[in-house]
Amino acid sequence: MLSVLRAPIFAWLSLLMALWIIAPINAAFAEESKADKQVAAEVTQLAGADYWREVKSGVEGTTTSQWPEHNVLISVPGETWFILKEKWMSPAAAVAIFGSISMVVLMYWIVGPLKLSGERTGKKIMRWSRMDRALHWSMAFTFLTLAFSGLMLVYGKHFMKPYVPTELWGWTVYIAKQYHNYMGPLFFVLLILVLLKWWRKSIFNKTDVQWFMKLGGMVGKHKGTHPSADFSNGGEKALFWLLIVFGAIAAASGLILDFPIFGQTRRDMELSNLIHMFSALILICGFVFHIYIGLFGMEGALEGMVTGKVDETWAKEHHDKWYNEVKDNPDAAGSPEANKSQPDPSLTRHKEPS
Ligand code: HEM
Incomplete structure (x- = not known):
């Protein structure tokens, strides 16, 4: 049982x-x-709403991270930066850039390109060594691609994002950002080389004052008067220092943004961002004029920066003081690389610009 x-x-x-x-x-x-x-x-x-209201009011939390402001999820003063950047700087920059482009188009239309007054003699004068040209075109390429990628980062969301597939937009802006971040430091290096190579011939003197007073002989009653100039004229010297000063500011602020590992606070980054945008804007507007003069505005200028040599008439008309210095000095140290690589019987060897 x-x-x-x-x-x-x-x-x-x-x-x-x-x-x-x-x-x-x-x-x-x-x-x-x-x-x-x-x-x-x-x-x-x-x-919910209360939580985000608190976060948005800048309330601080706790974190093990020791970096400044890491305990602040949303930084209230960042709003000011955002408004300055998006509502003021971006639209103003767009107006300035389109304004500069419109001005050169008008200049071409109304004033027209500056032609040589005399006949070309066919005698070539060494102006830019191979090193000068390599430096110039490297700088031009770096600057223009940085400008393009930078403008894409600021304005792409308005003129590209709404019209292309999301994936394409994502890749485009990703590539623009990476390119901009990595090429920035190279621009700084090139800027230092440009300064070292061309600072001496870019110091202003009385001749430049005269050149400015005659508006470079480019417009109005002065058009075609060919005011006196050294190797570089007043306009070129001004452009050079504009590049150095604003280029250095853009590069320094860019490096602060590129390497946020030195204890930069959000305020430092925001200020650097605004300064970076502003200096880049000045450079872009300035170089719209330079590129116009180089490509369309002045007969014979581009061939100097492409081949290294300019026609004697061009040298006489645009840089008479430099021409007078070098015309009787064929044995002075010329541009050795250029002379060696392109033996040209019509080439007059002259002192290389410092
Ligand atoms: C398509 C673009 C460009 C063209 C066609 C161009 C053309 C020229 C030409 C023809 C010259 C020689 C002028 C002369 O012999 O007196 C020159 C000089 C120069 N360019 Fe450019 N350029 C371009 C872009 C740039 C850019 C983007 C920069 C810098 C950001 C730059 C910086 C300079 C400088 C510093 C000089 C020397 C000016 C001096 O001090 O004499 N260029 N360029």
Whole structure:
């Protein structure tokens, strides 16, 4: 009999034991899930409008990170930067850039390119060494691609993003950002080389004052008067220093943005960003004029920067003081690389610009 009852009794006792063990665990779980639900409810309530209101008001939290401001999820003064950048700087920059482009188009249309007054003699004068040209075109390429990628980062969301597939936009802006970040430091290096190579011939003197007073002989009653100039005229010297000063500011602020590992705060980054945009804008507007003069505005200028040599008439008309210095000095140190690589009987070897 007992043996018959053994199995159910064992089963019953097992069940009781199981209940005895499971019940408190279950109760604990129930308690925990109740607590979880309560926390979740609180978080839900907190992560609602009130929560974000607090975060947006700049309230500080706690973090193990030691970096400045890492305990602030949303920085209130950042709003000021955002408004300055998006509502003021970006539209003003667009107006300035389109304004500069419109002005050179008008200049071409109304004033027209500056042609040589005399006939070309066919005699070539060395003006830019191979090193000068390599430096110039490297700088031009770096600057223009930086400008293009930078403008894409600022304005791409307006003129490209709404009209192309999201993936294409994503890749474009990603490539623009990476390119801009990596090429920036190269621009700084080239800027230092440009300064070292051309600073001497870019120092202003009285001749430049005269040149400015006659508006470079480019417009109005002065057009075609060919005011006196050294190797570089007043306009070129001004452009050179504009490049050096604003280029250095753009490069320095760019490096602060590129390497945020020196304890820069959000304020430092915001200020650097605005300064970077402003200096880049000045450079872009300035170089719209330079590129216009180089490509369309002055007959014979581009061939100098492409081949290294200019026609004697061009040298006489645009840089008479330099021409007078070098015309009778064929044995002075010329541009050795250029002379060696392109033996040209009509080439007059002259002193290389410093
Ligand atoms: C398509 C673009 C460009 C063209 C066609 C161009 C053309 C020229 C030409 C023809 C000259 C020689 C002028 C002369 O012999 O007196 C020159 C000089 C120069 N260019 Fe450019 N350029 C371009 C872009 C740039 C850019 C983007 C920069 C810098 C950001 C630059 C910086 C300079 C400098 C510093 C000089 C020397 C000016 C001096 O001090 O005499 N160029 N360029």
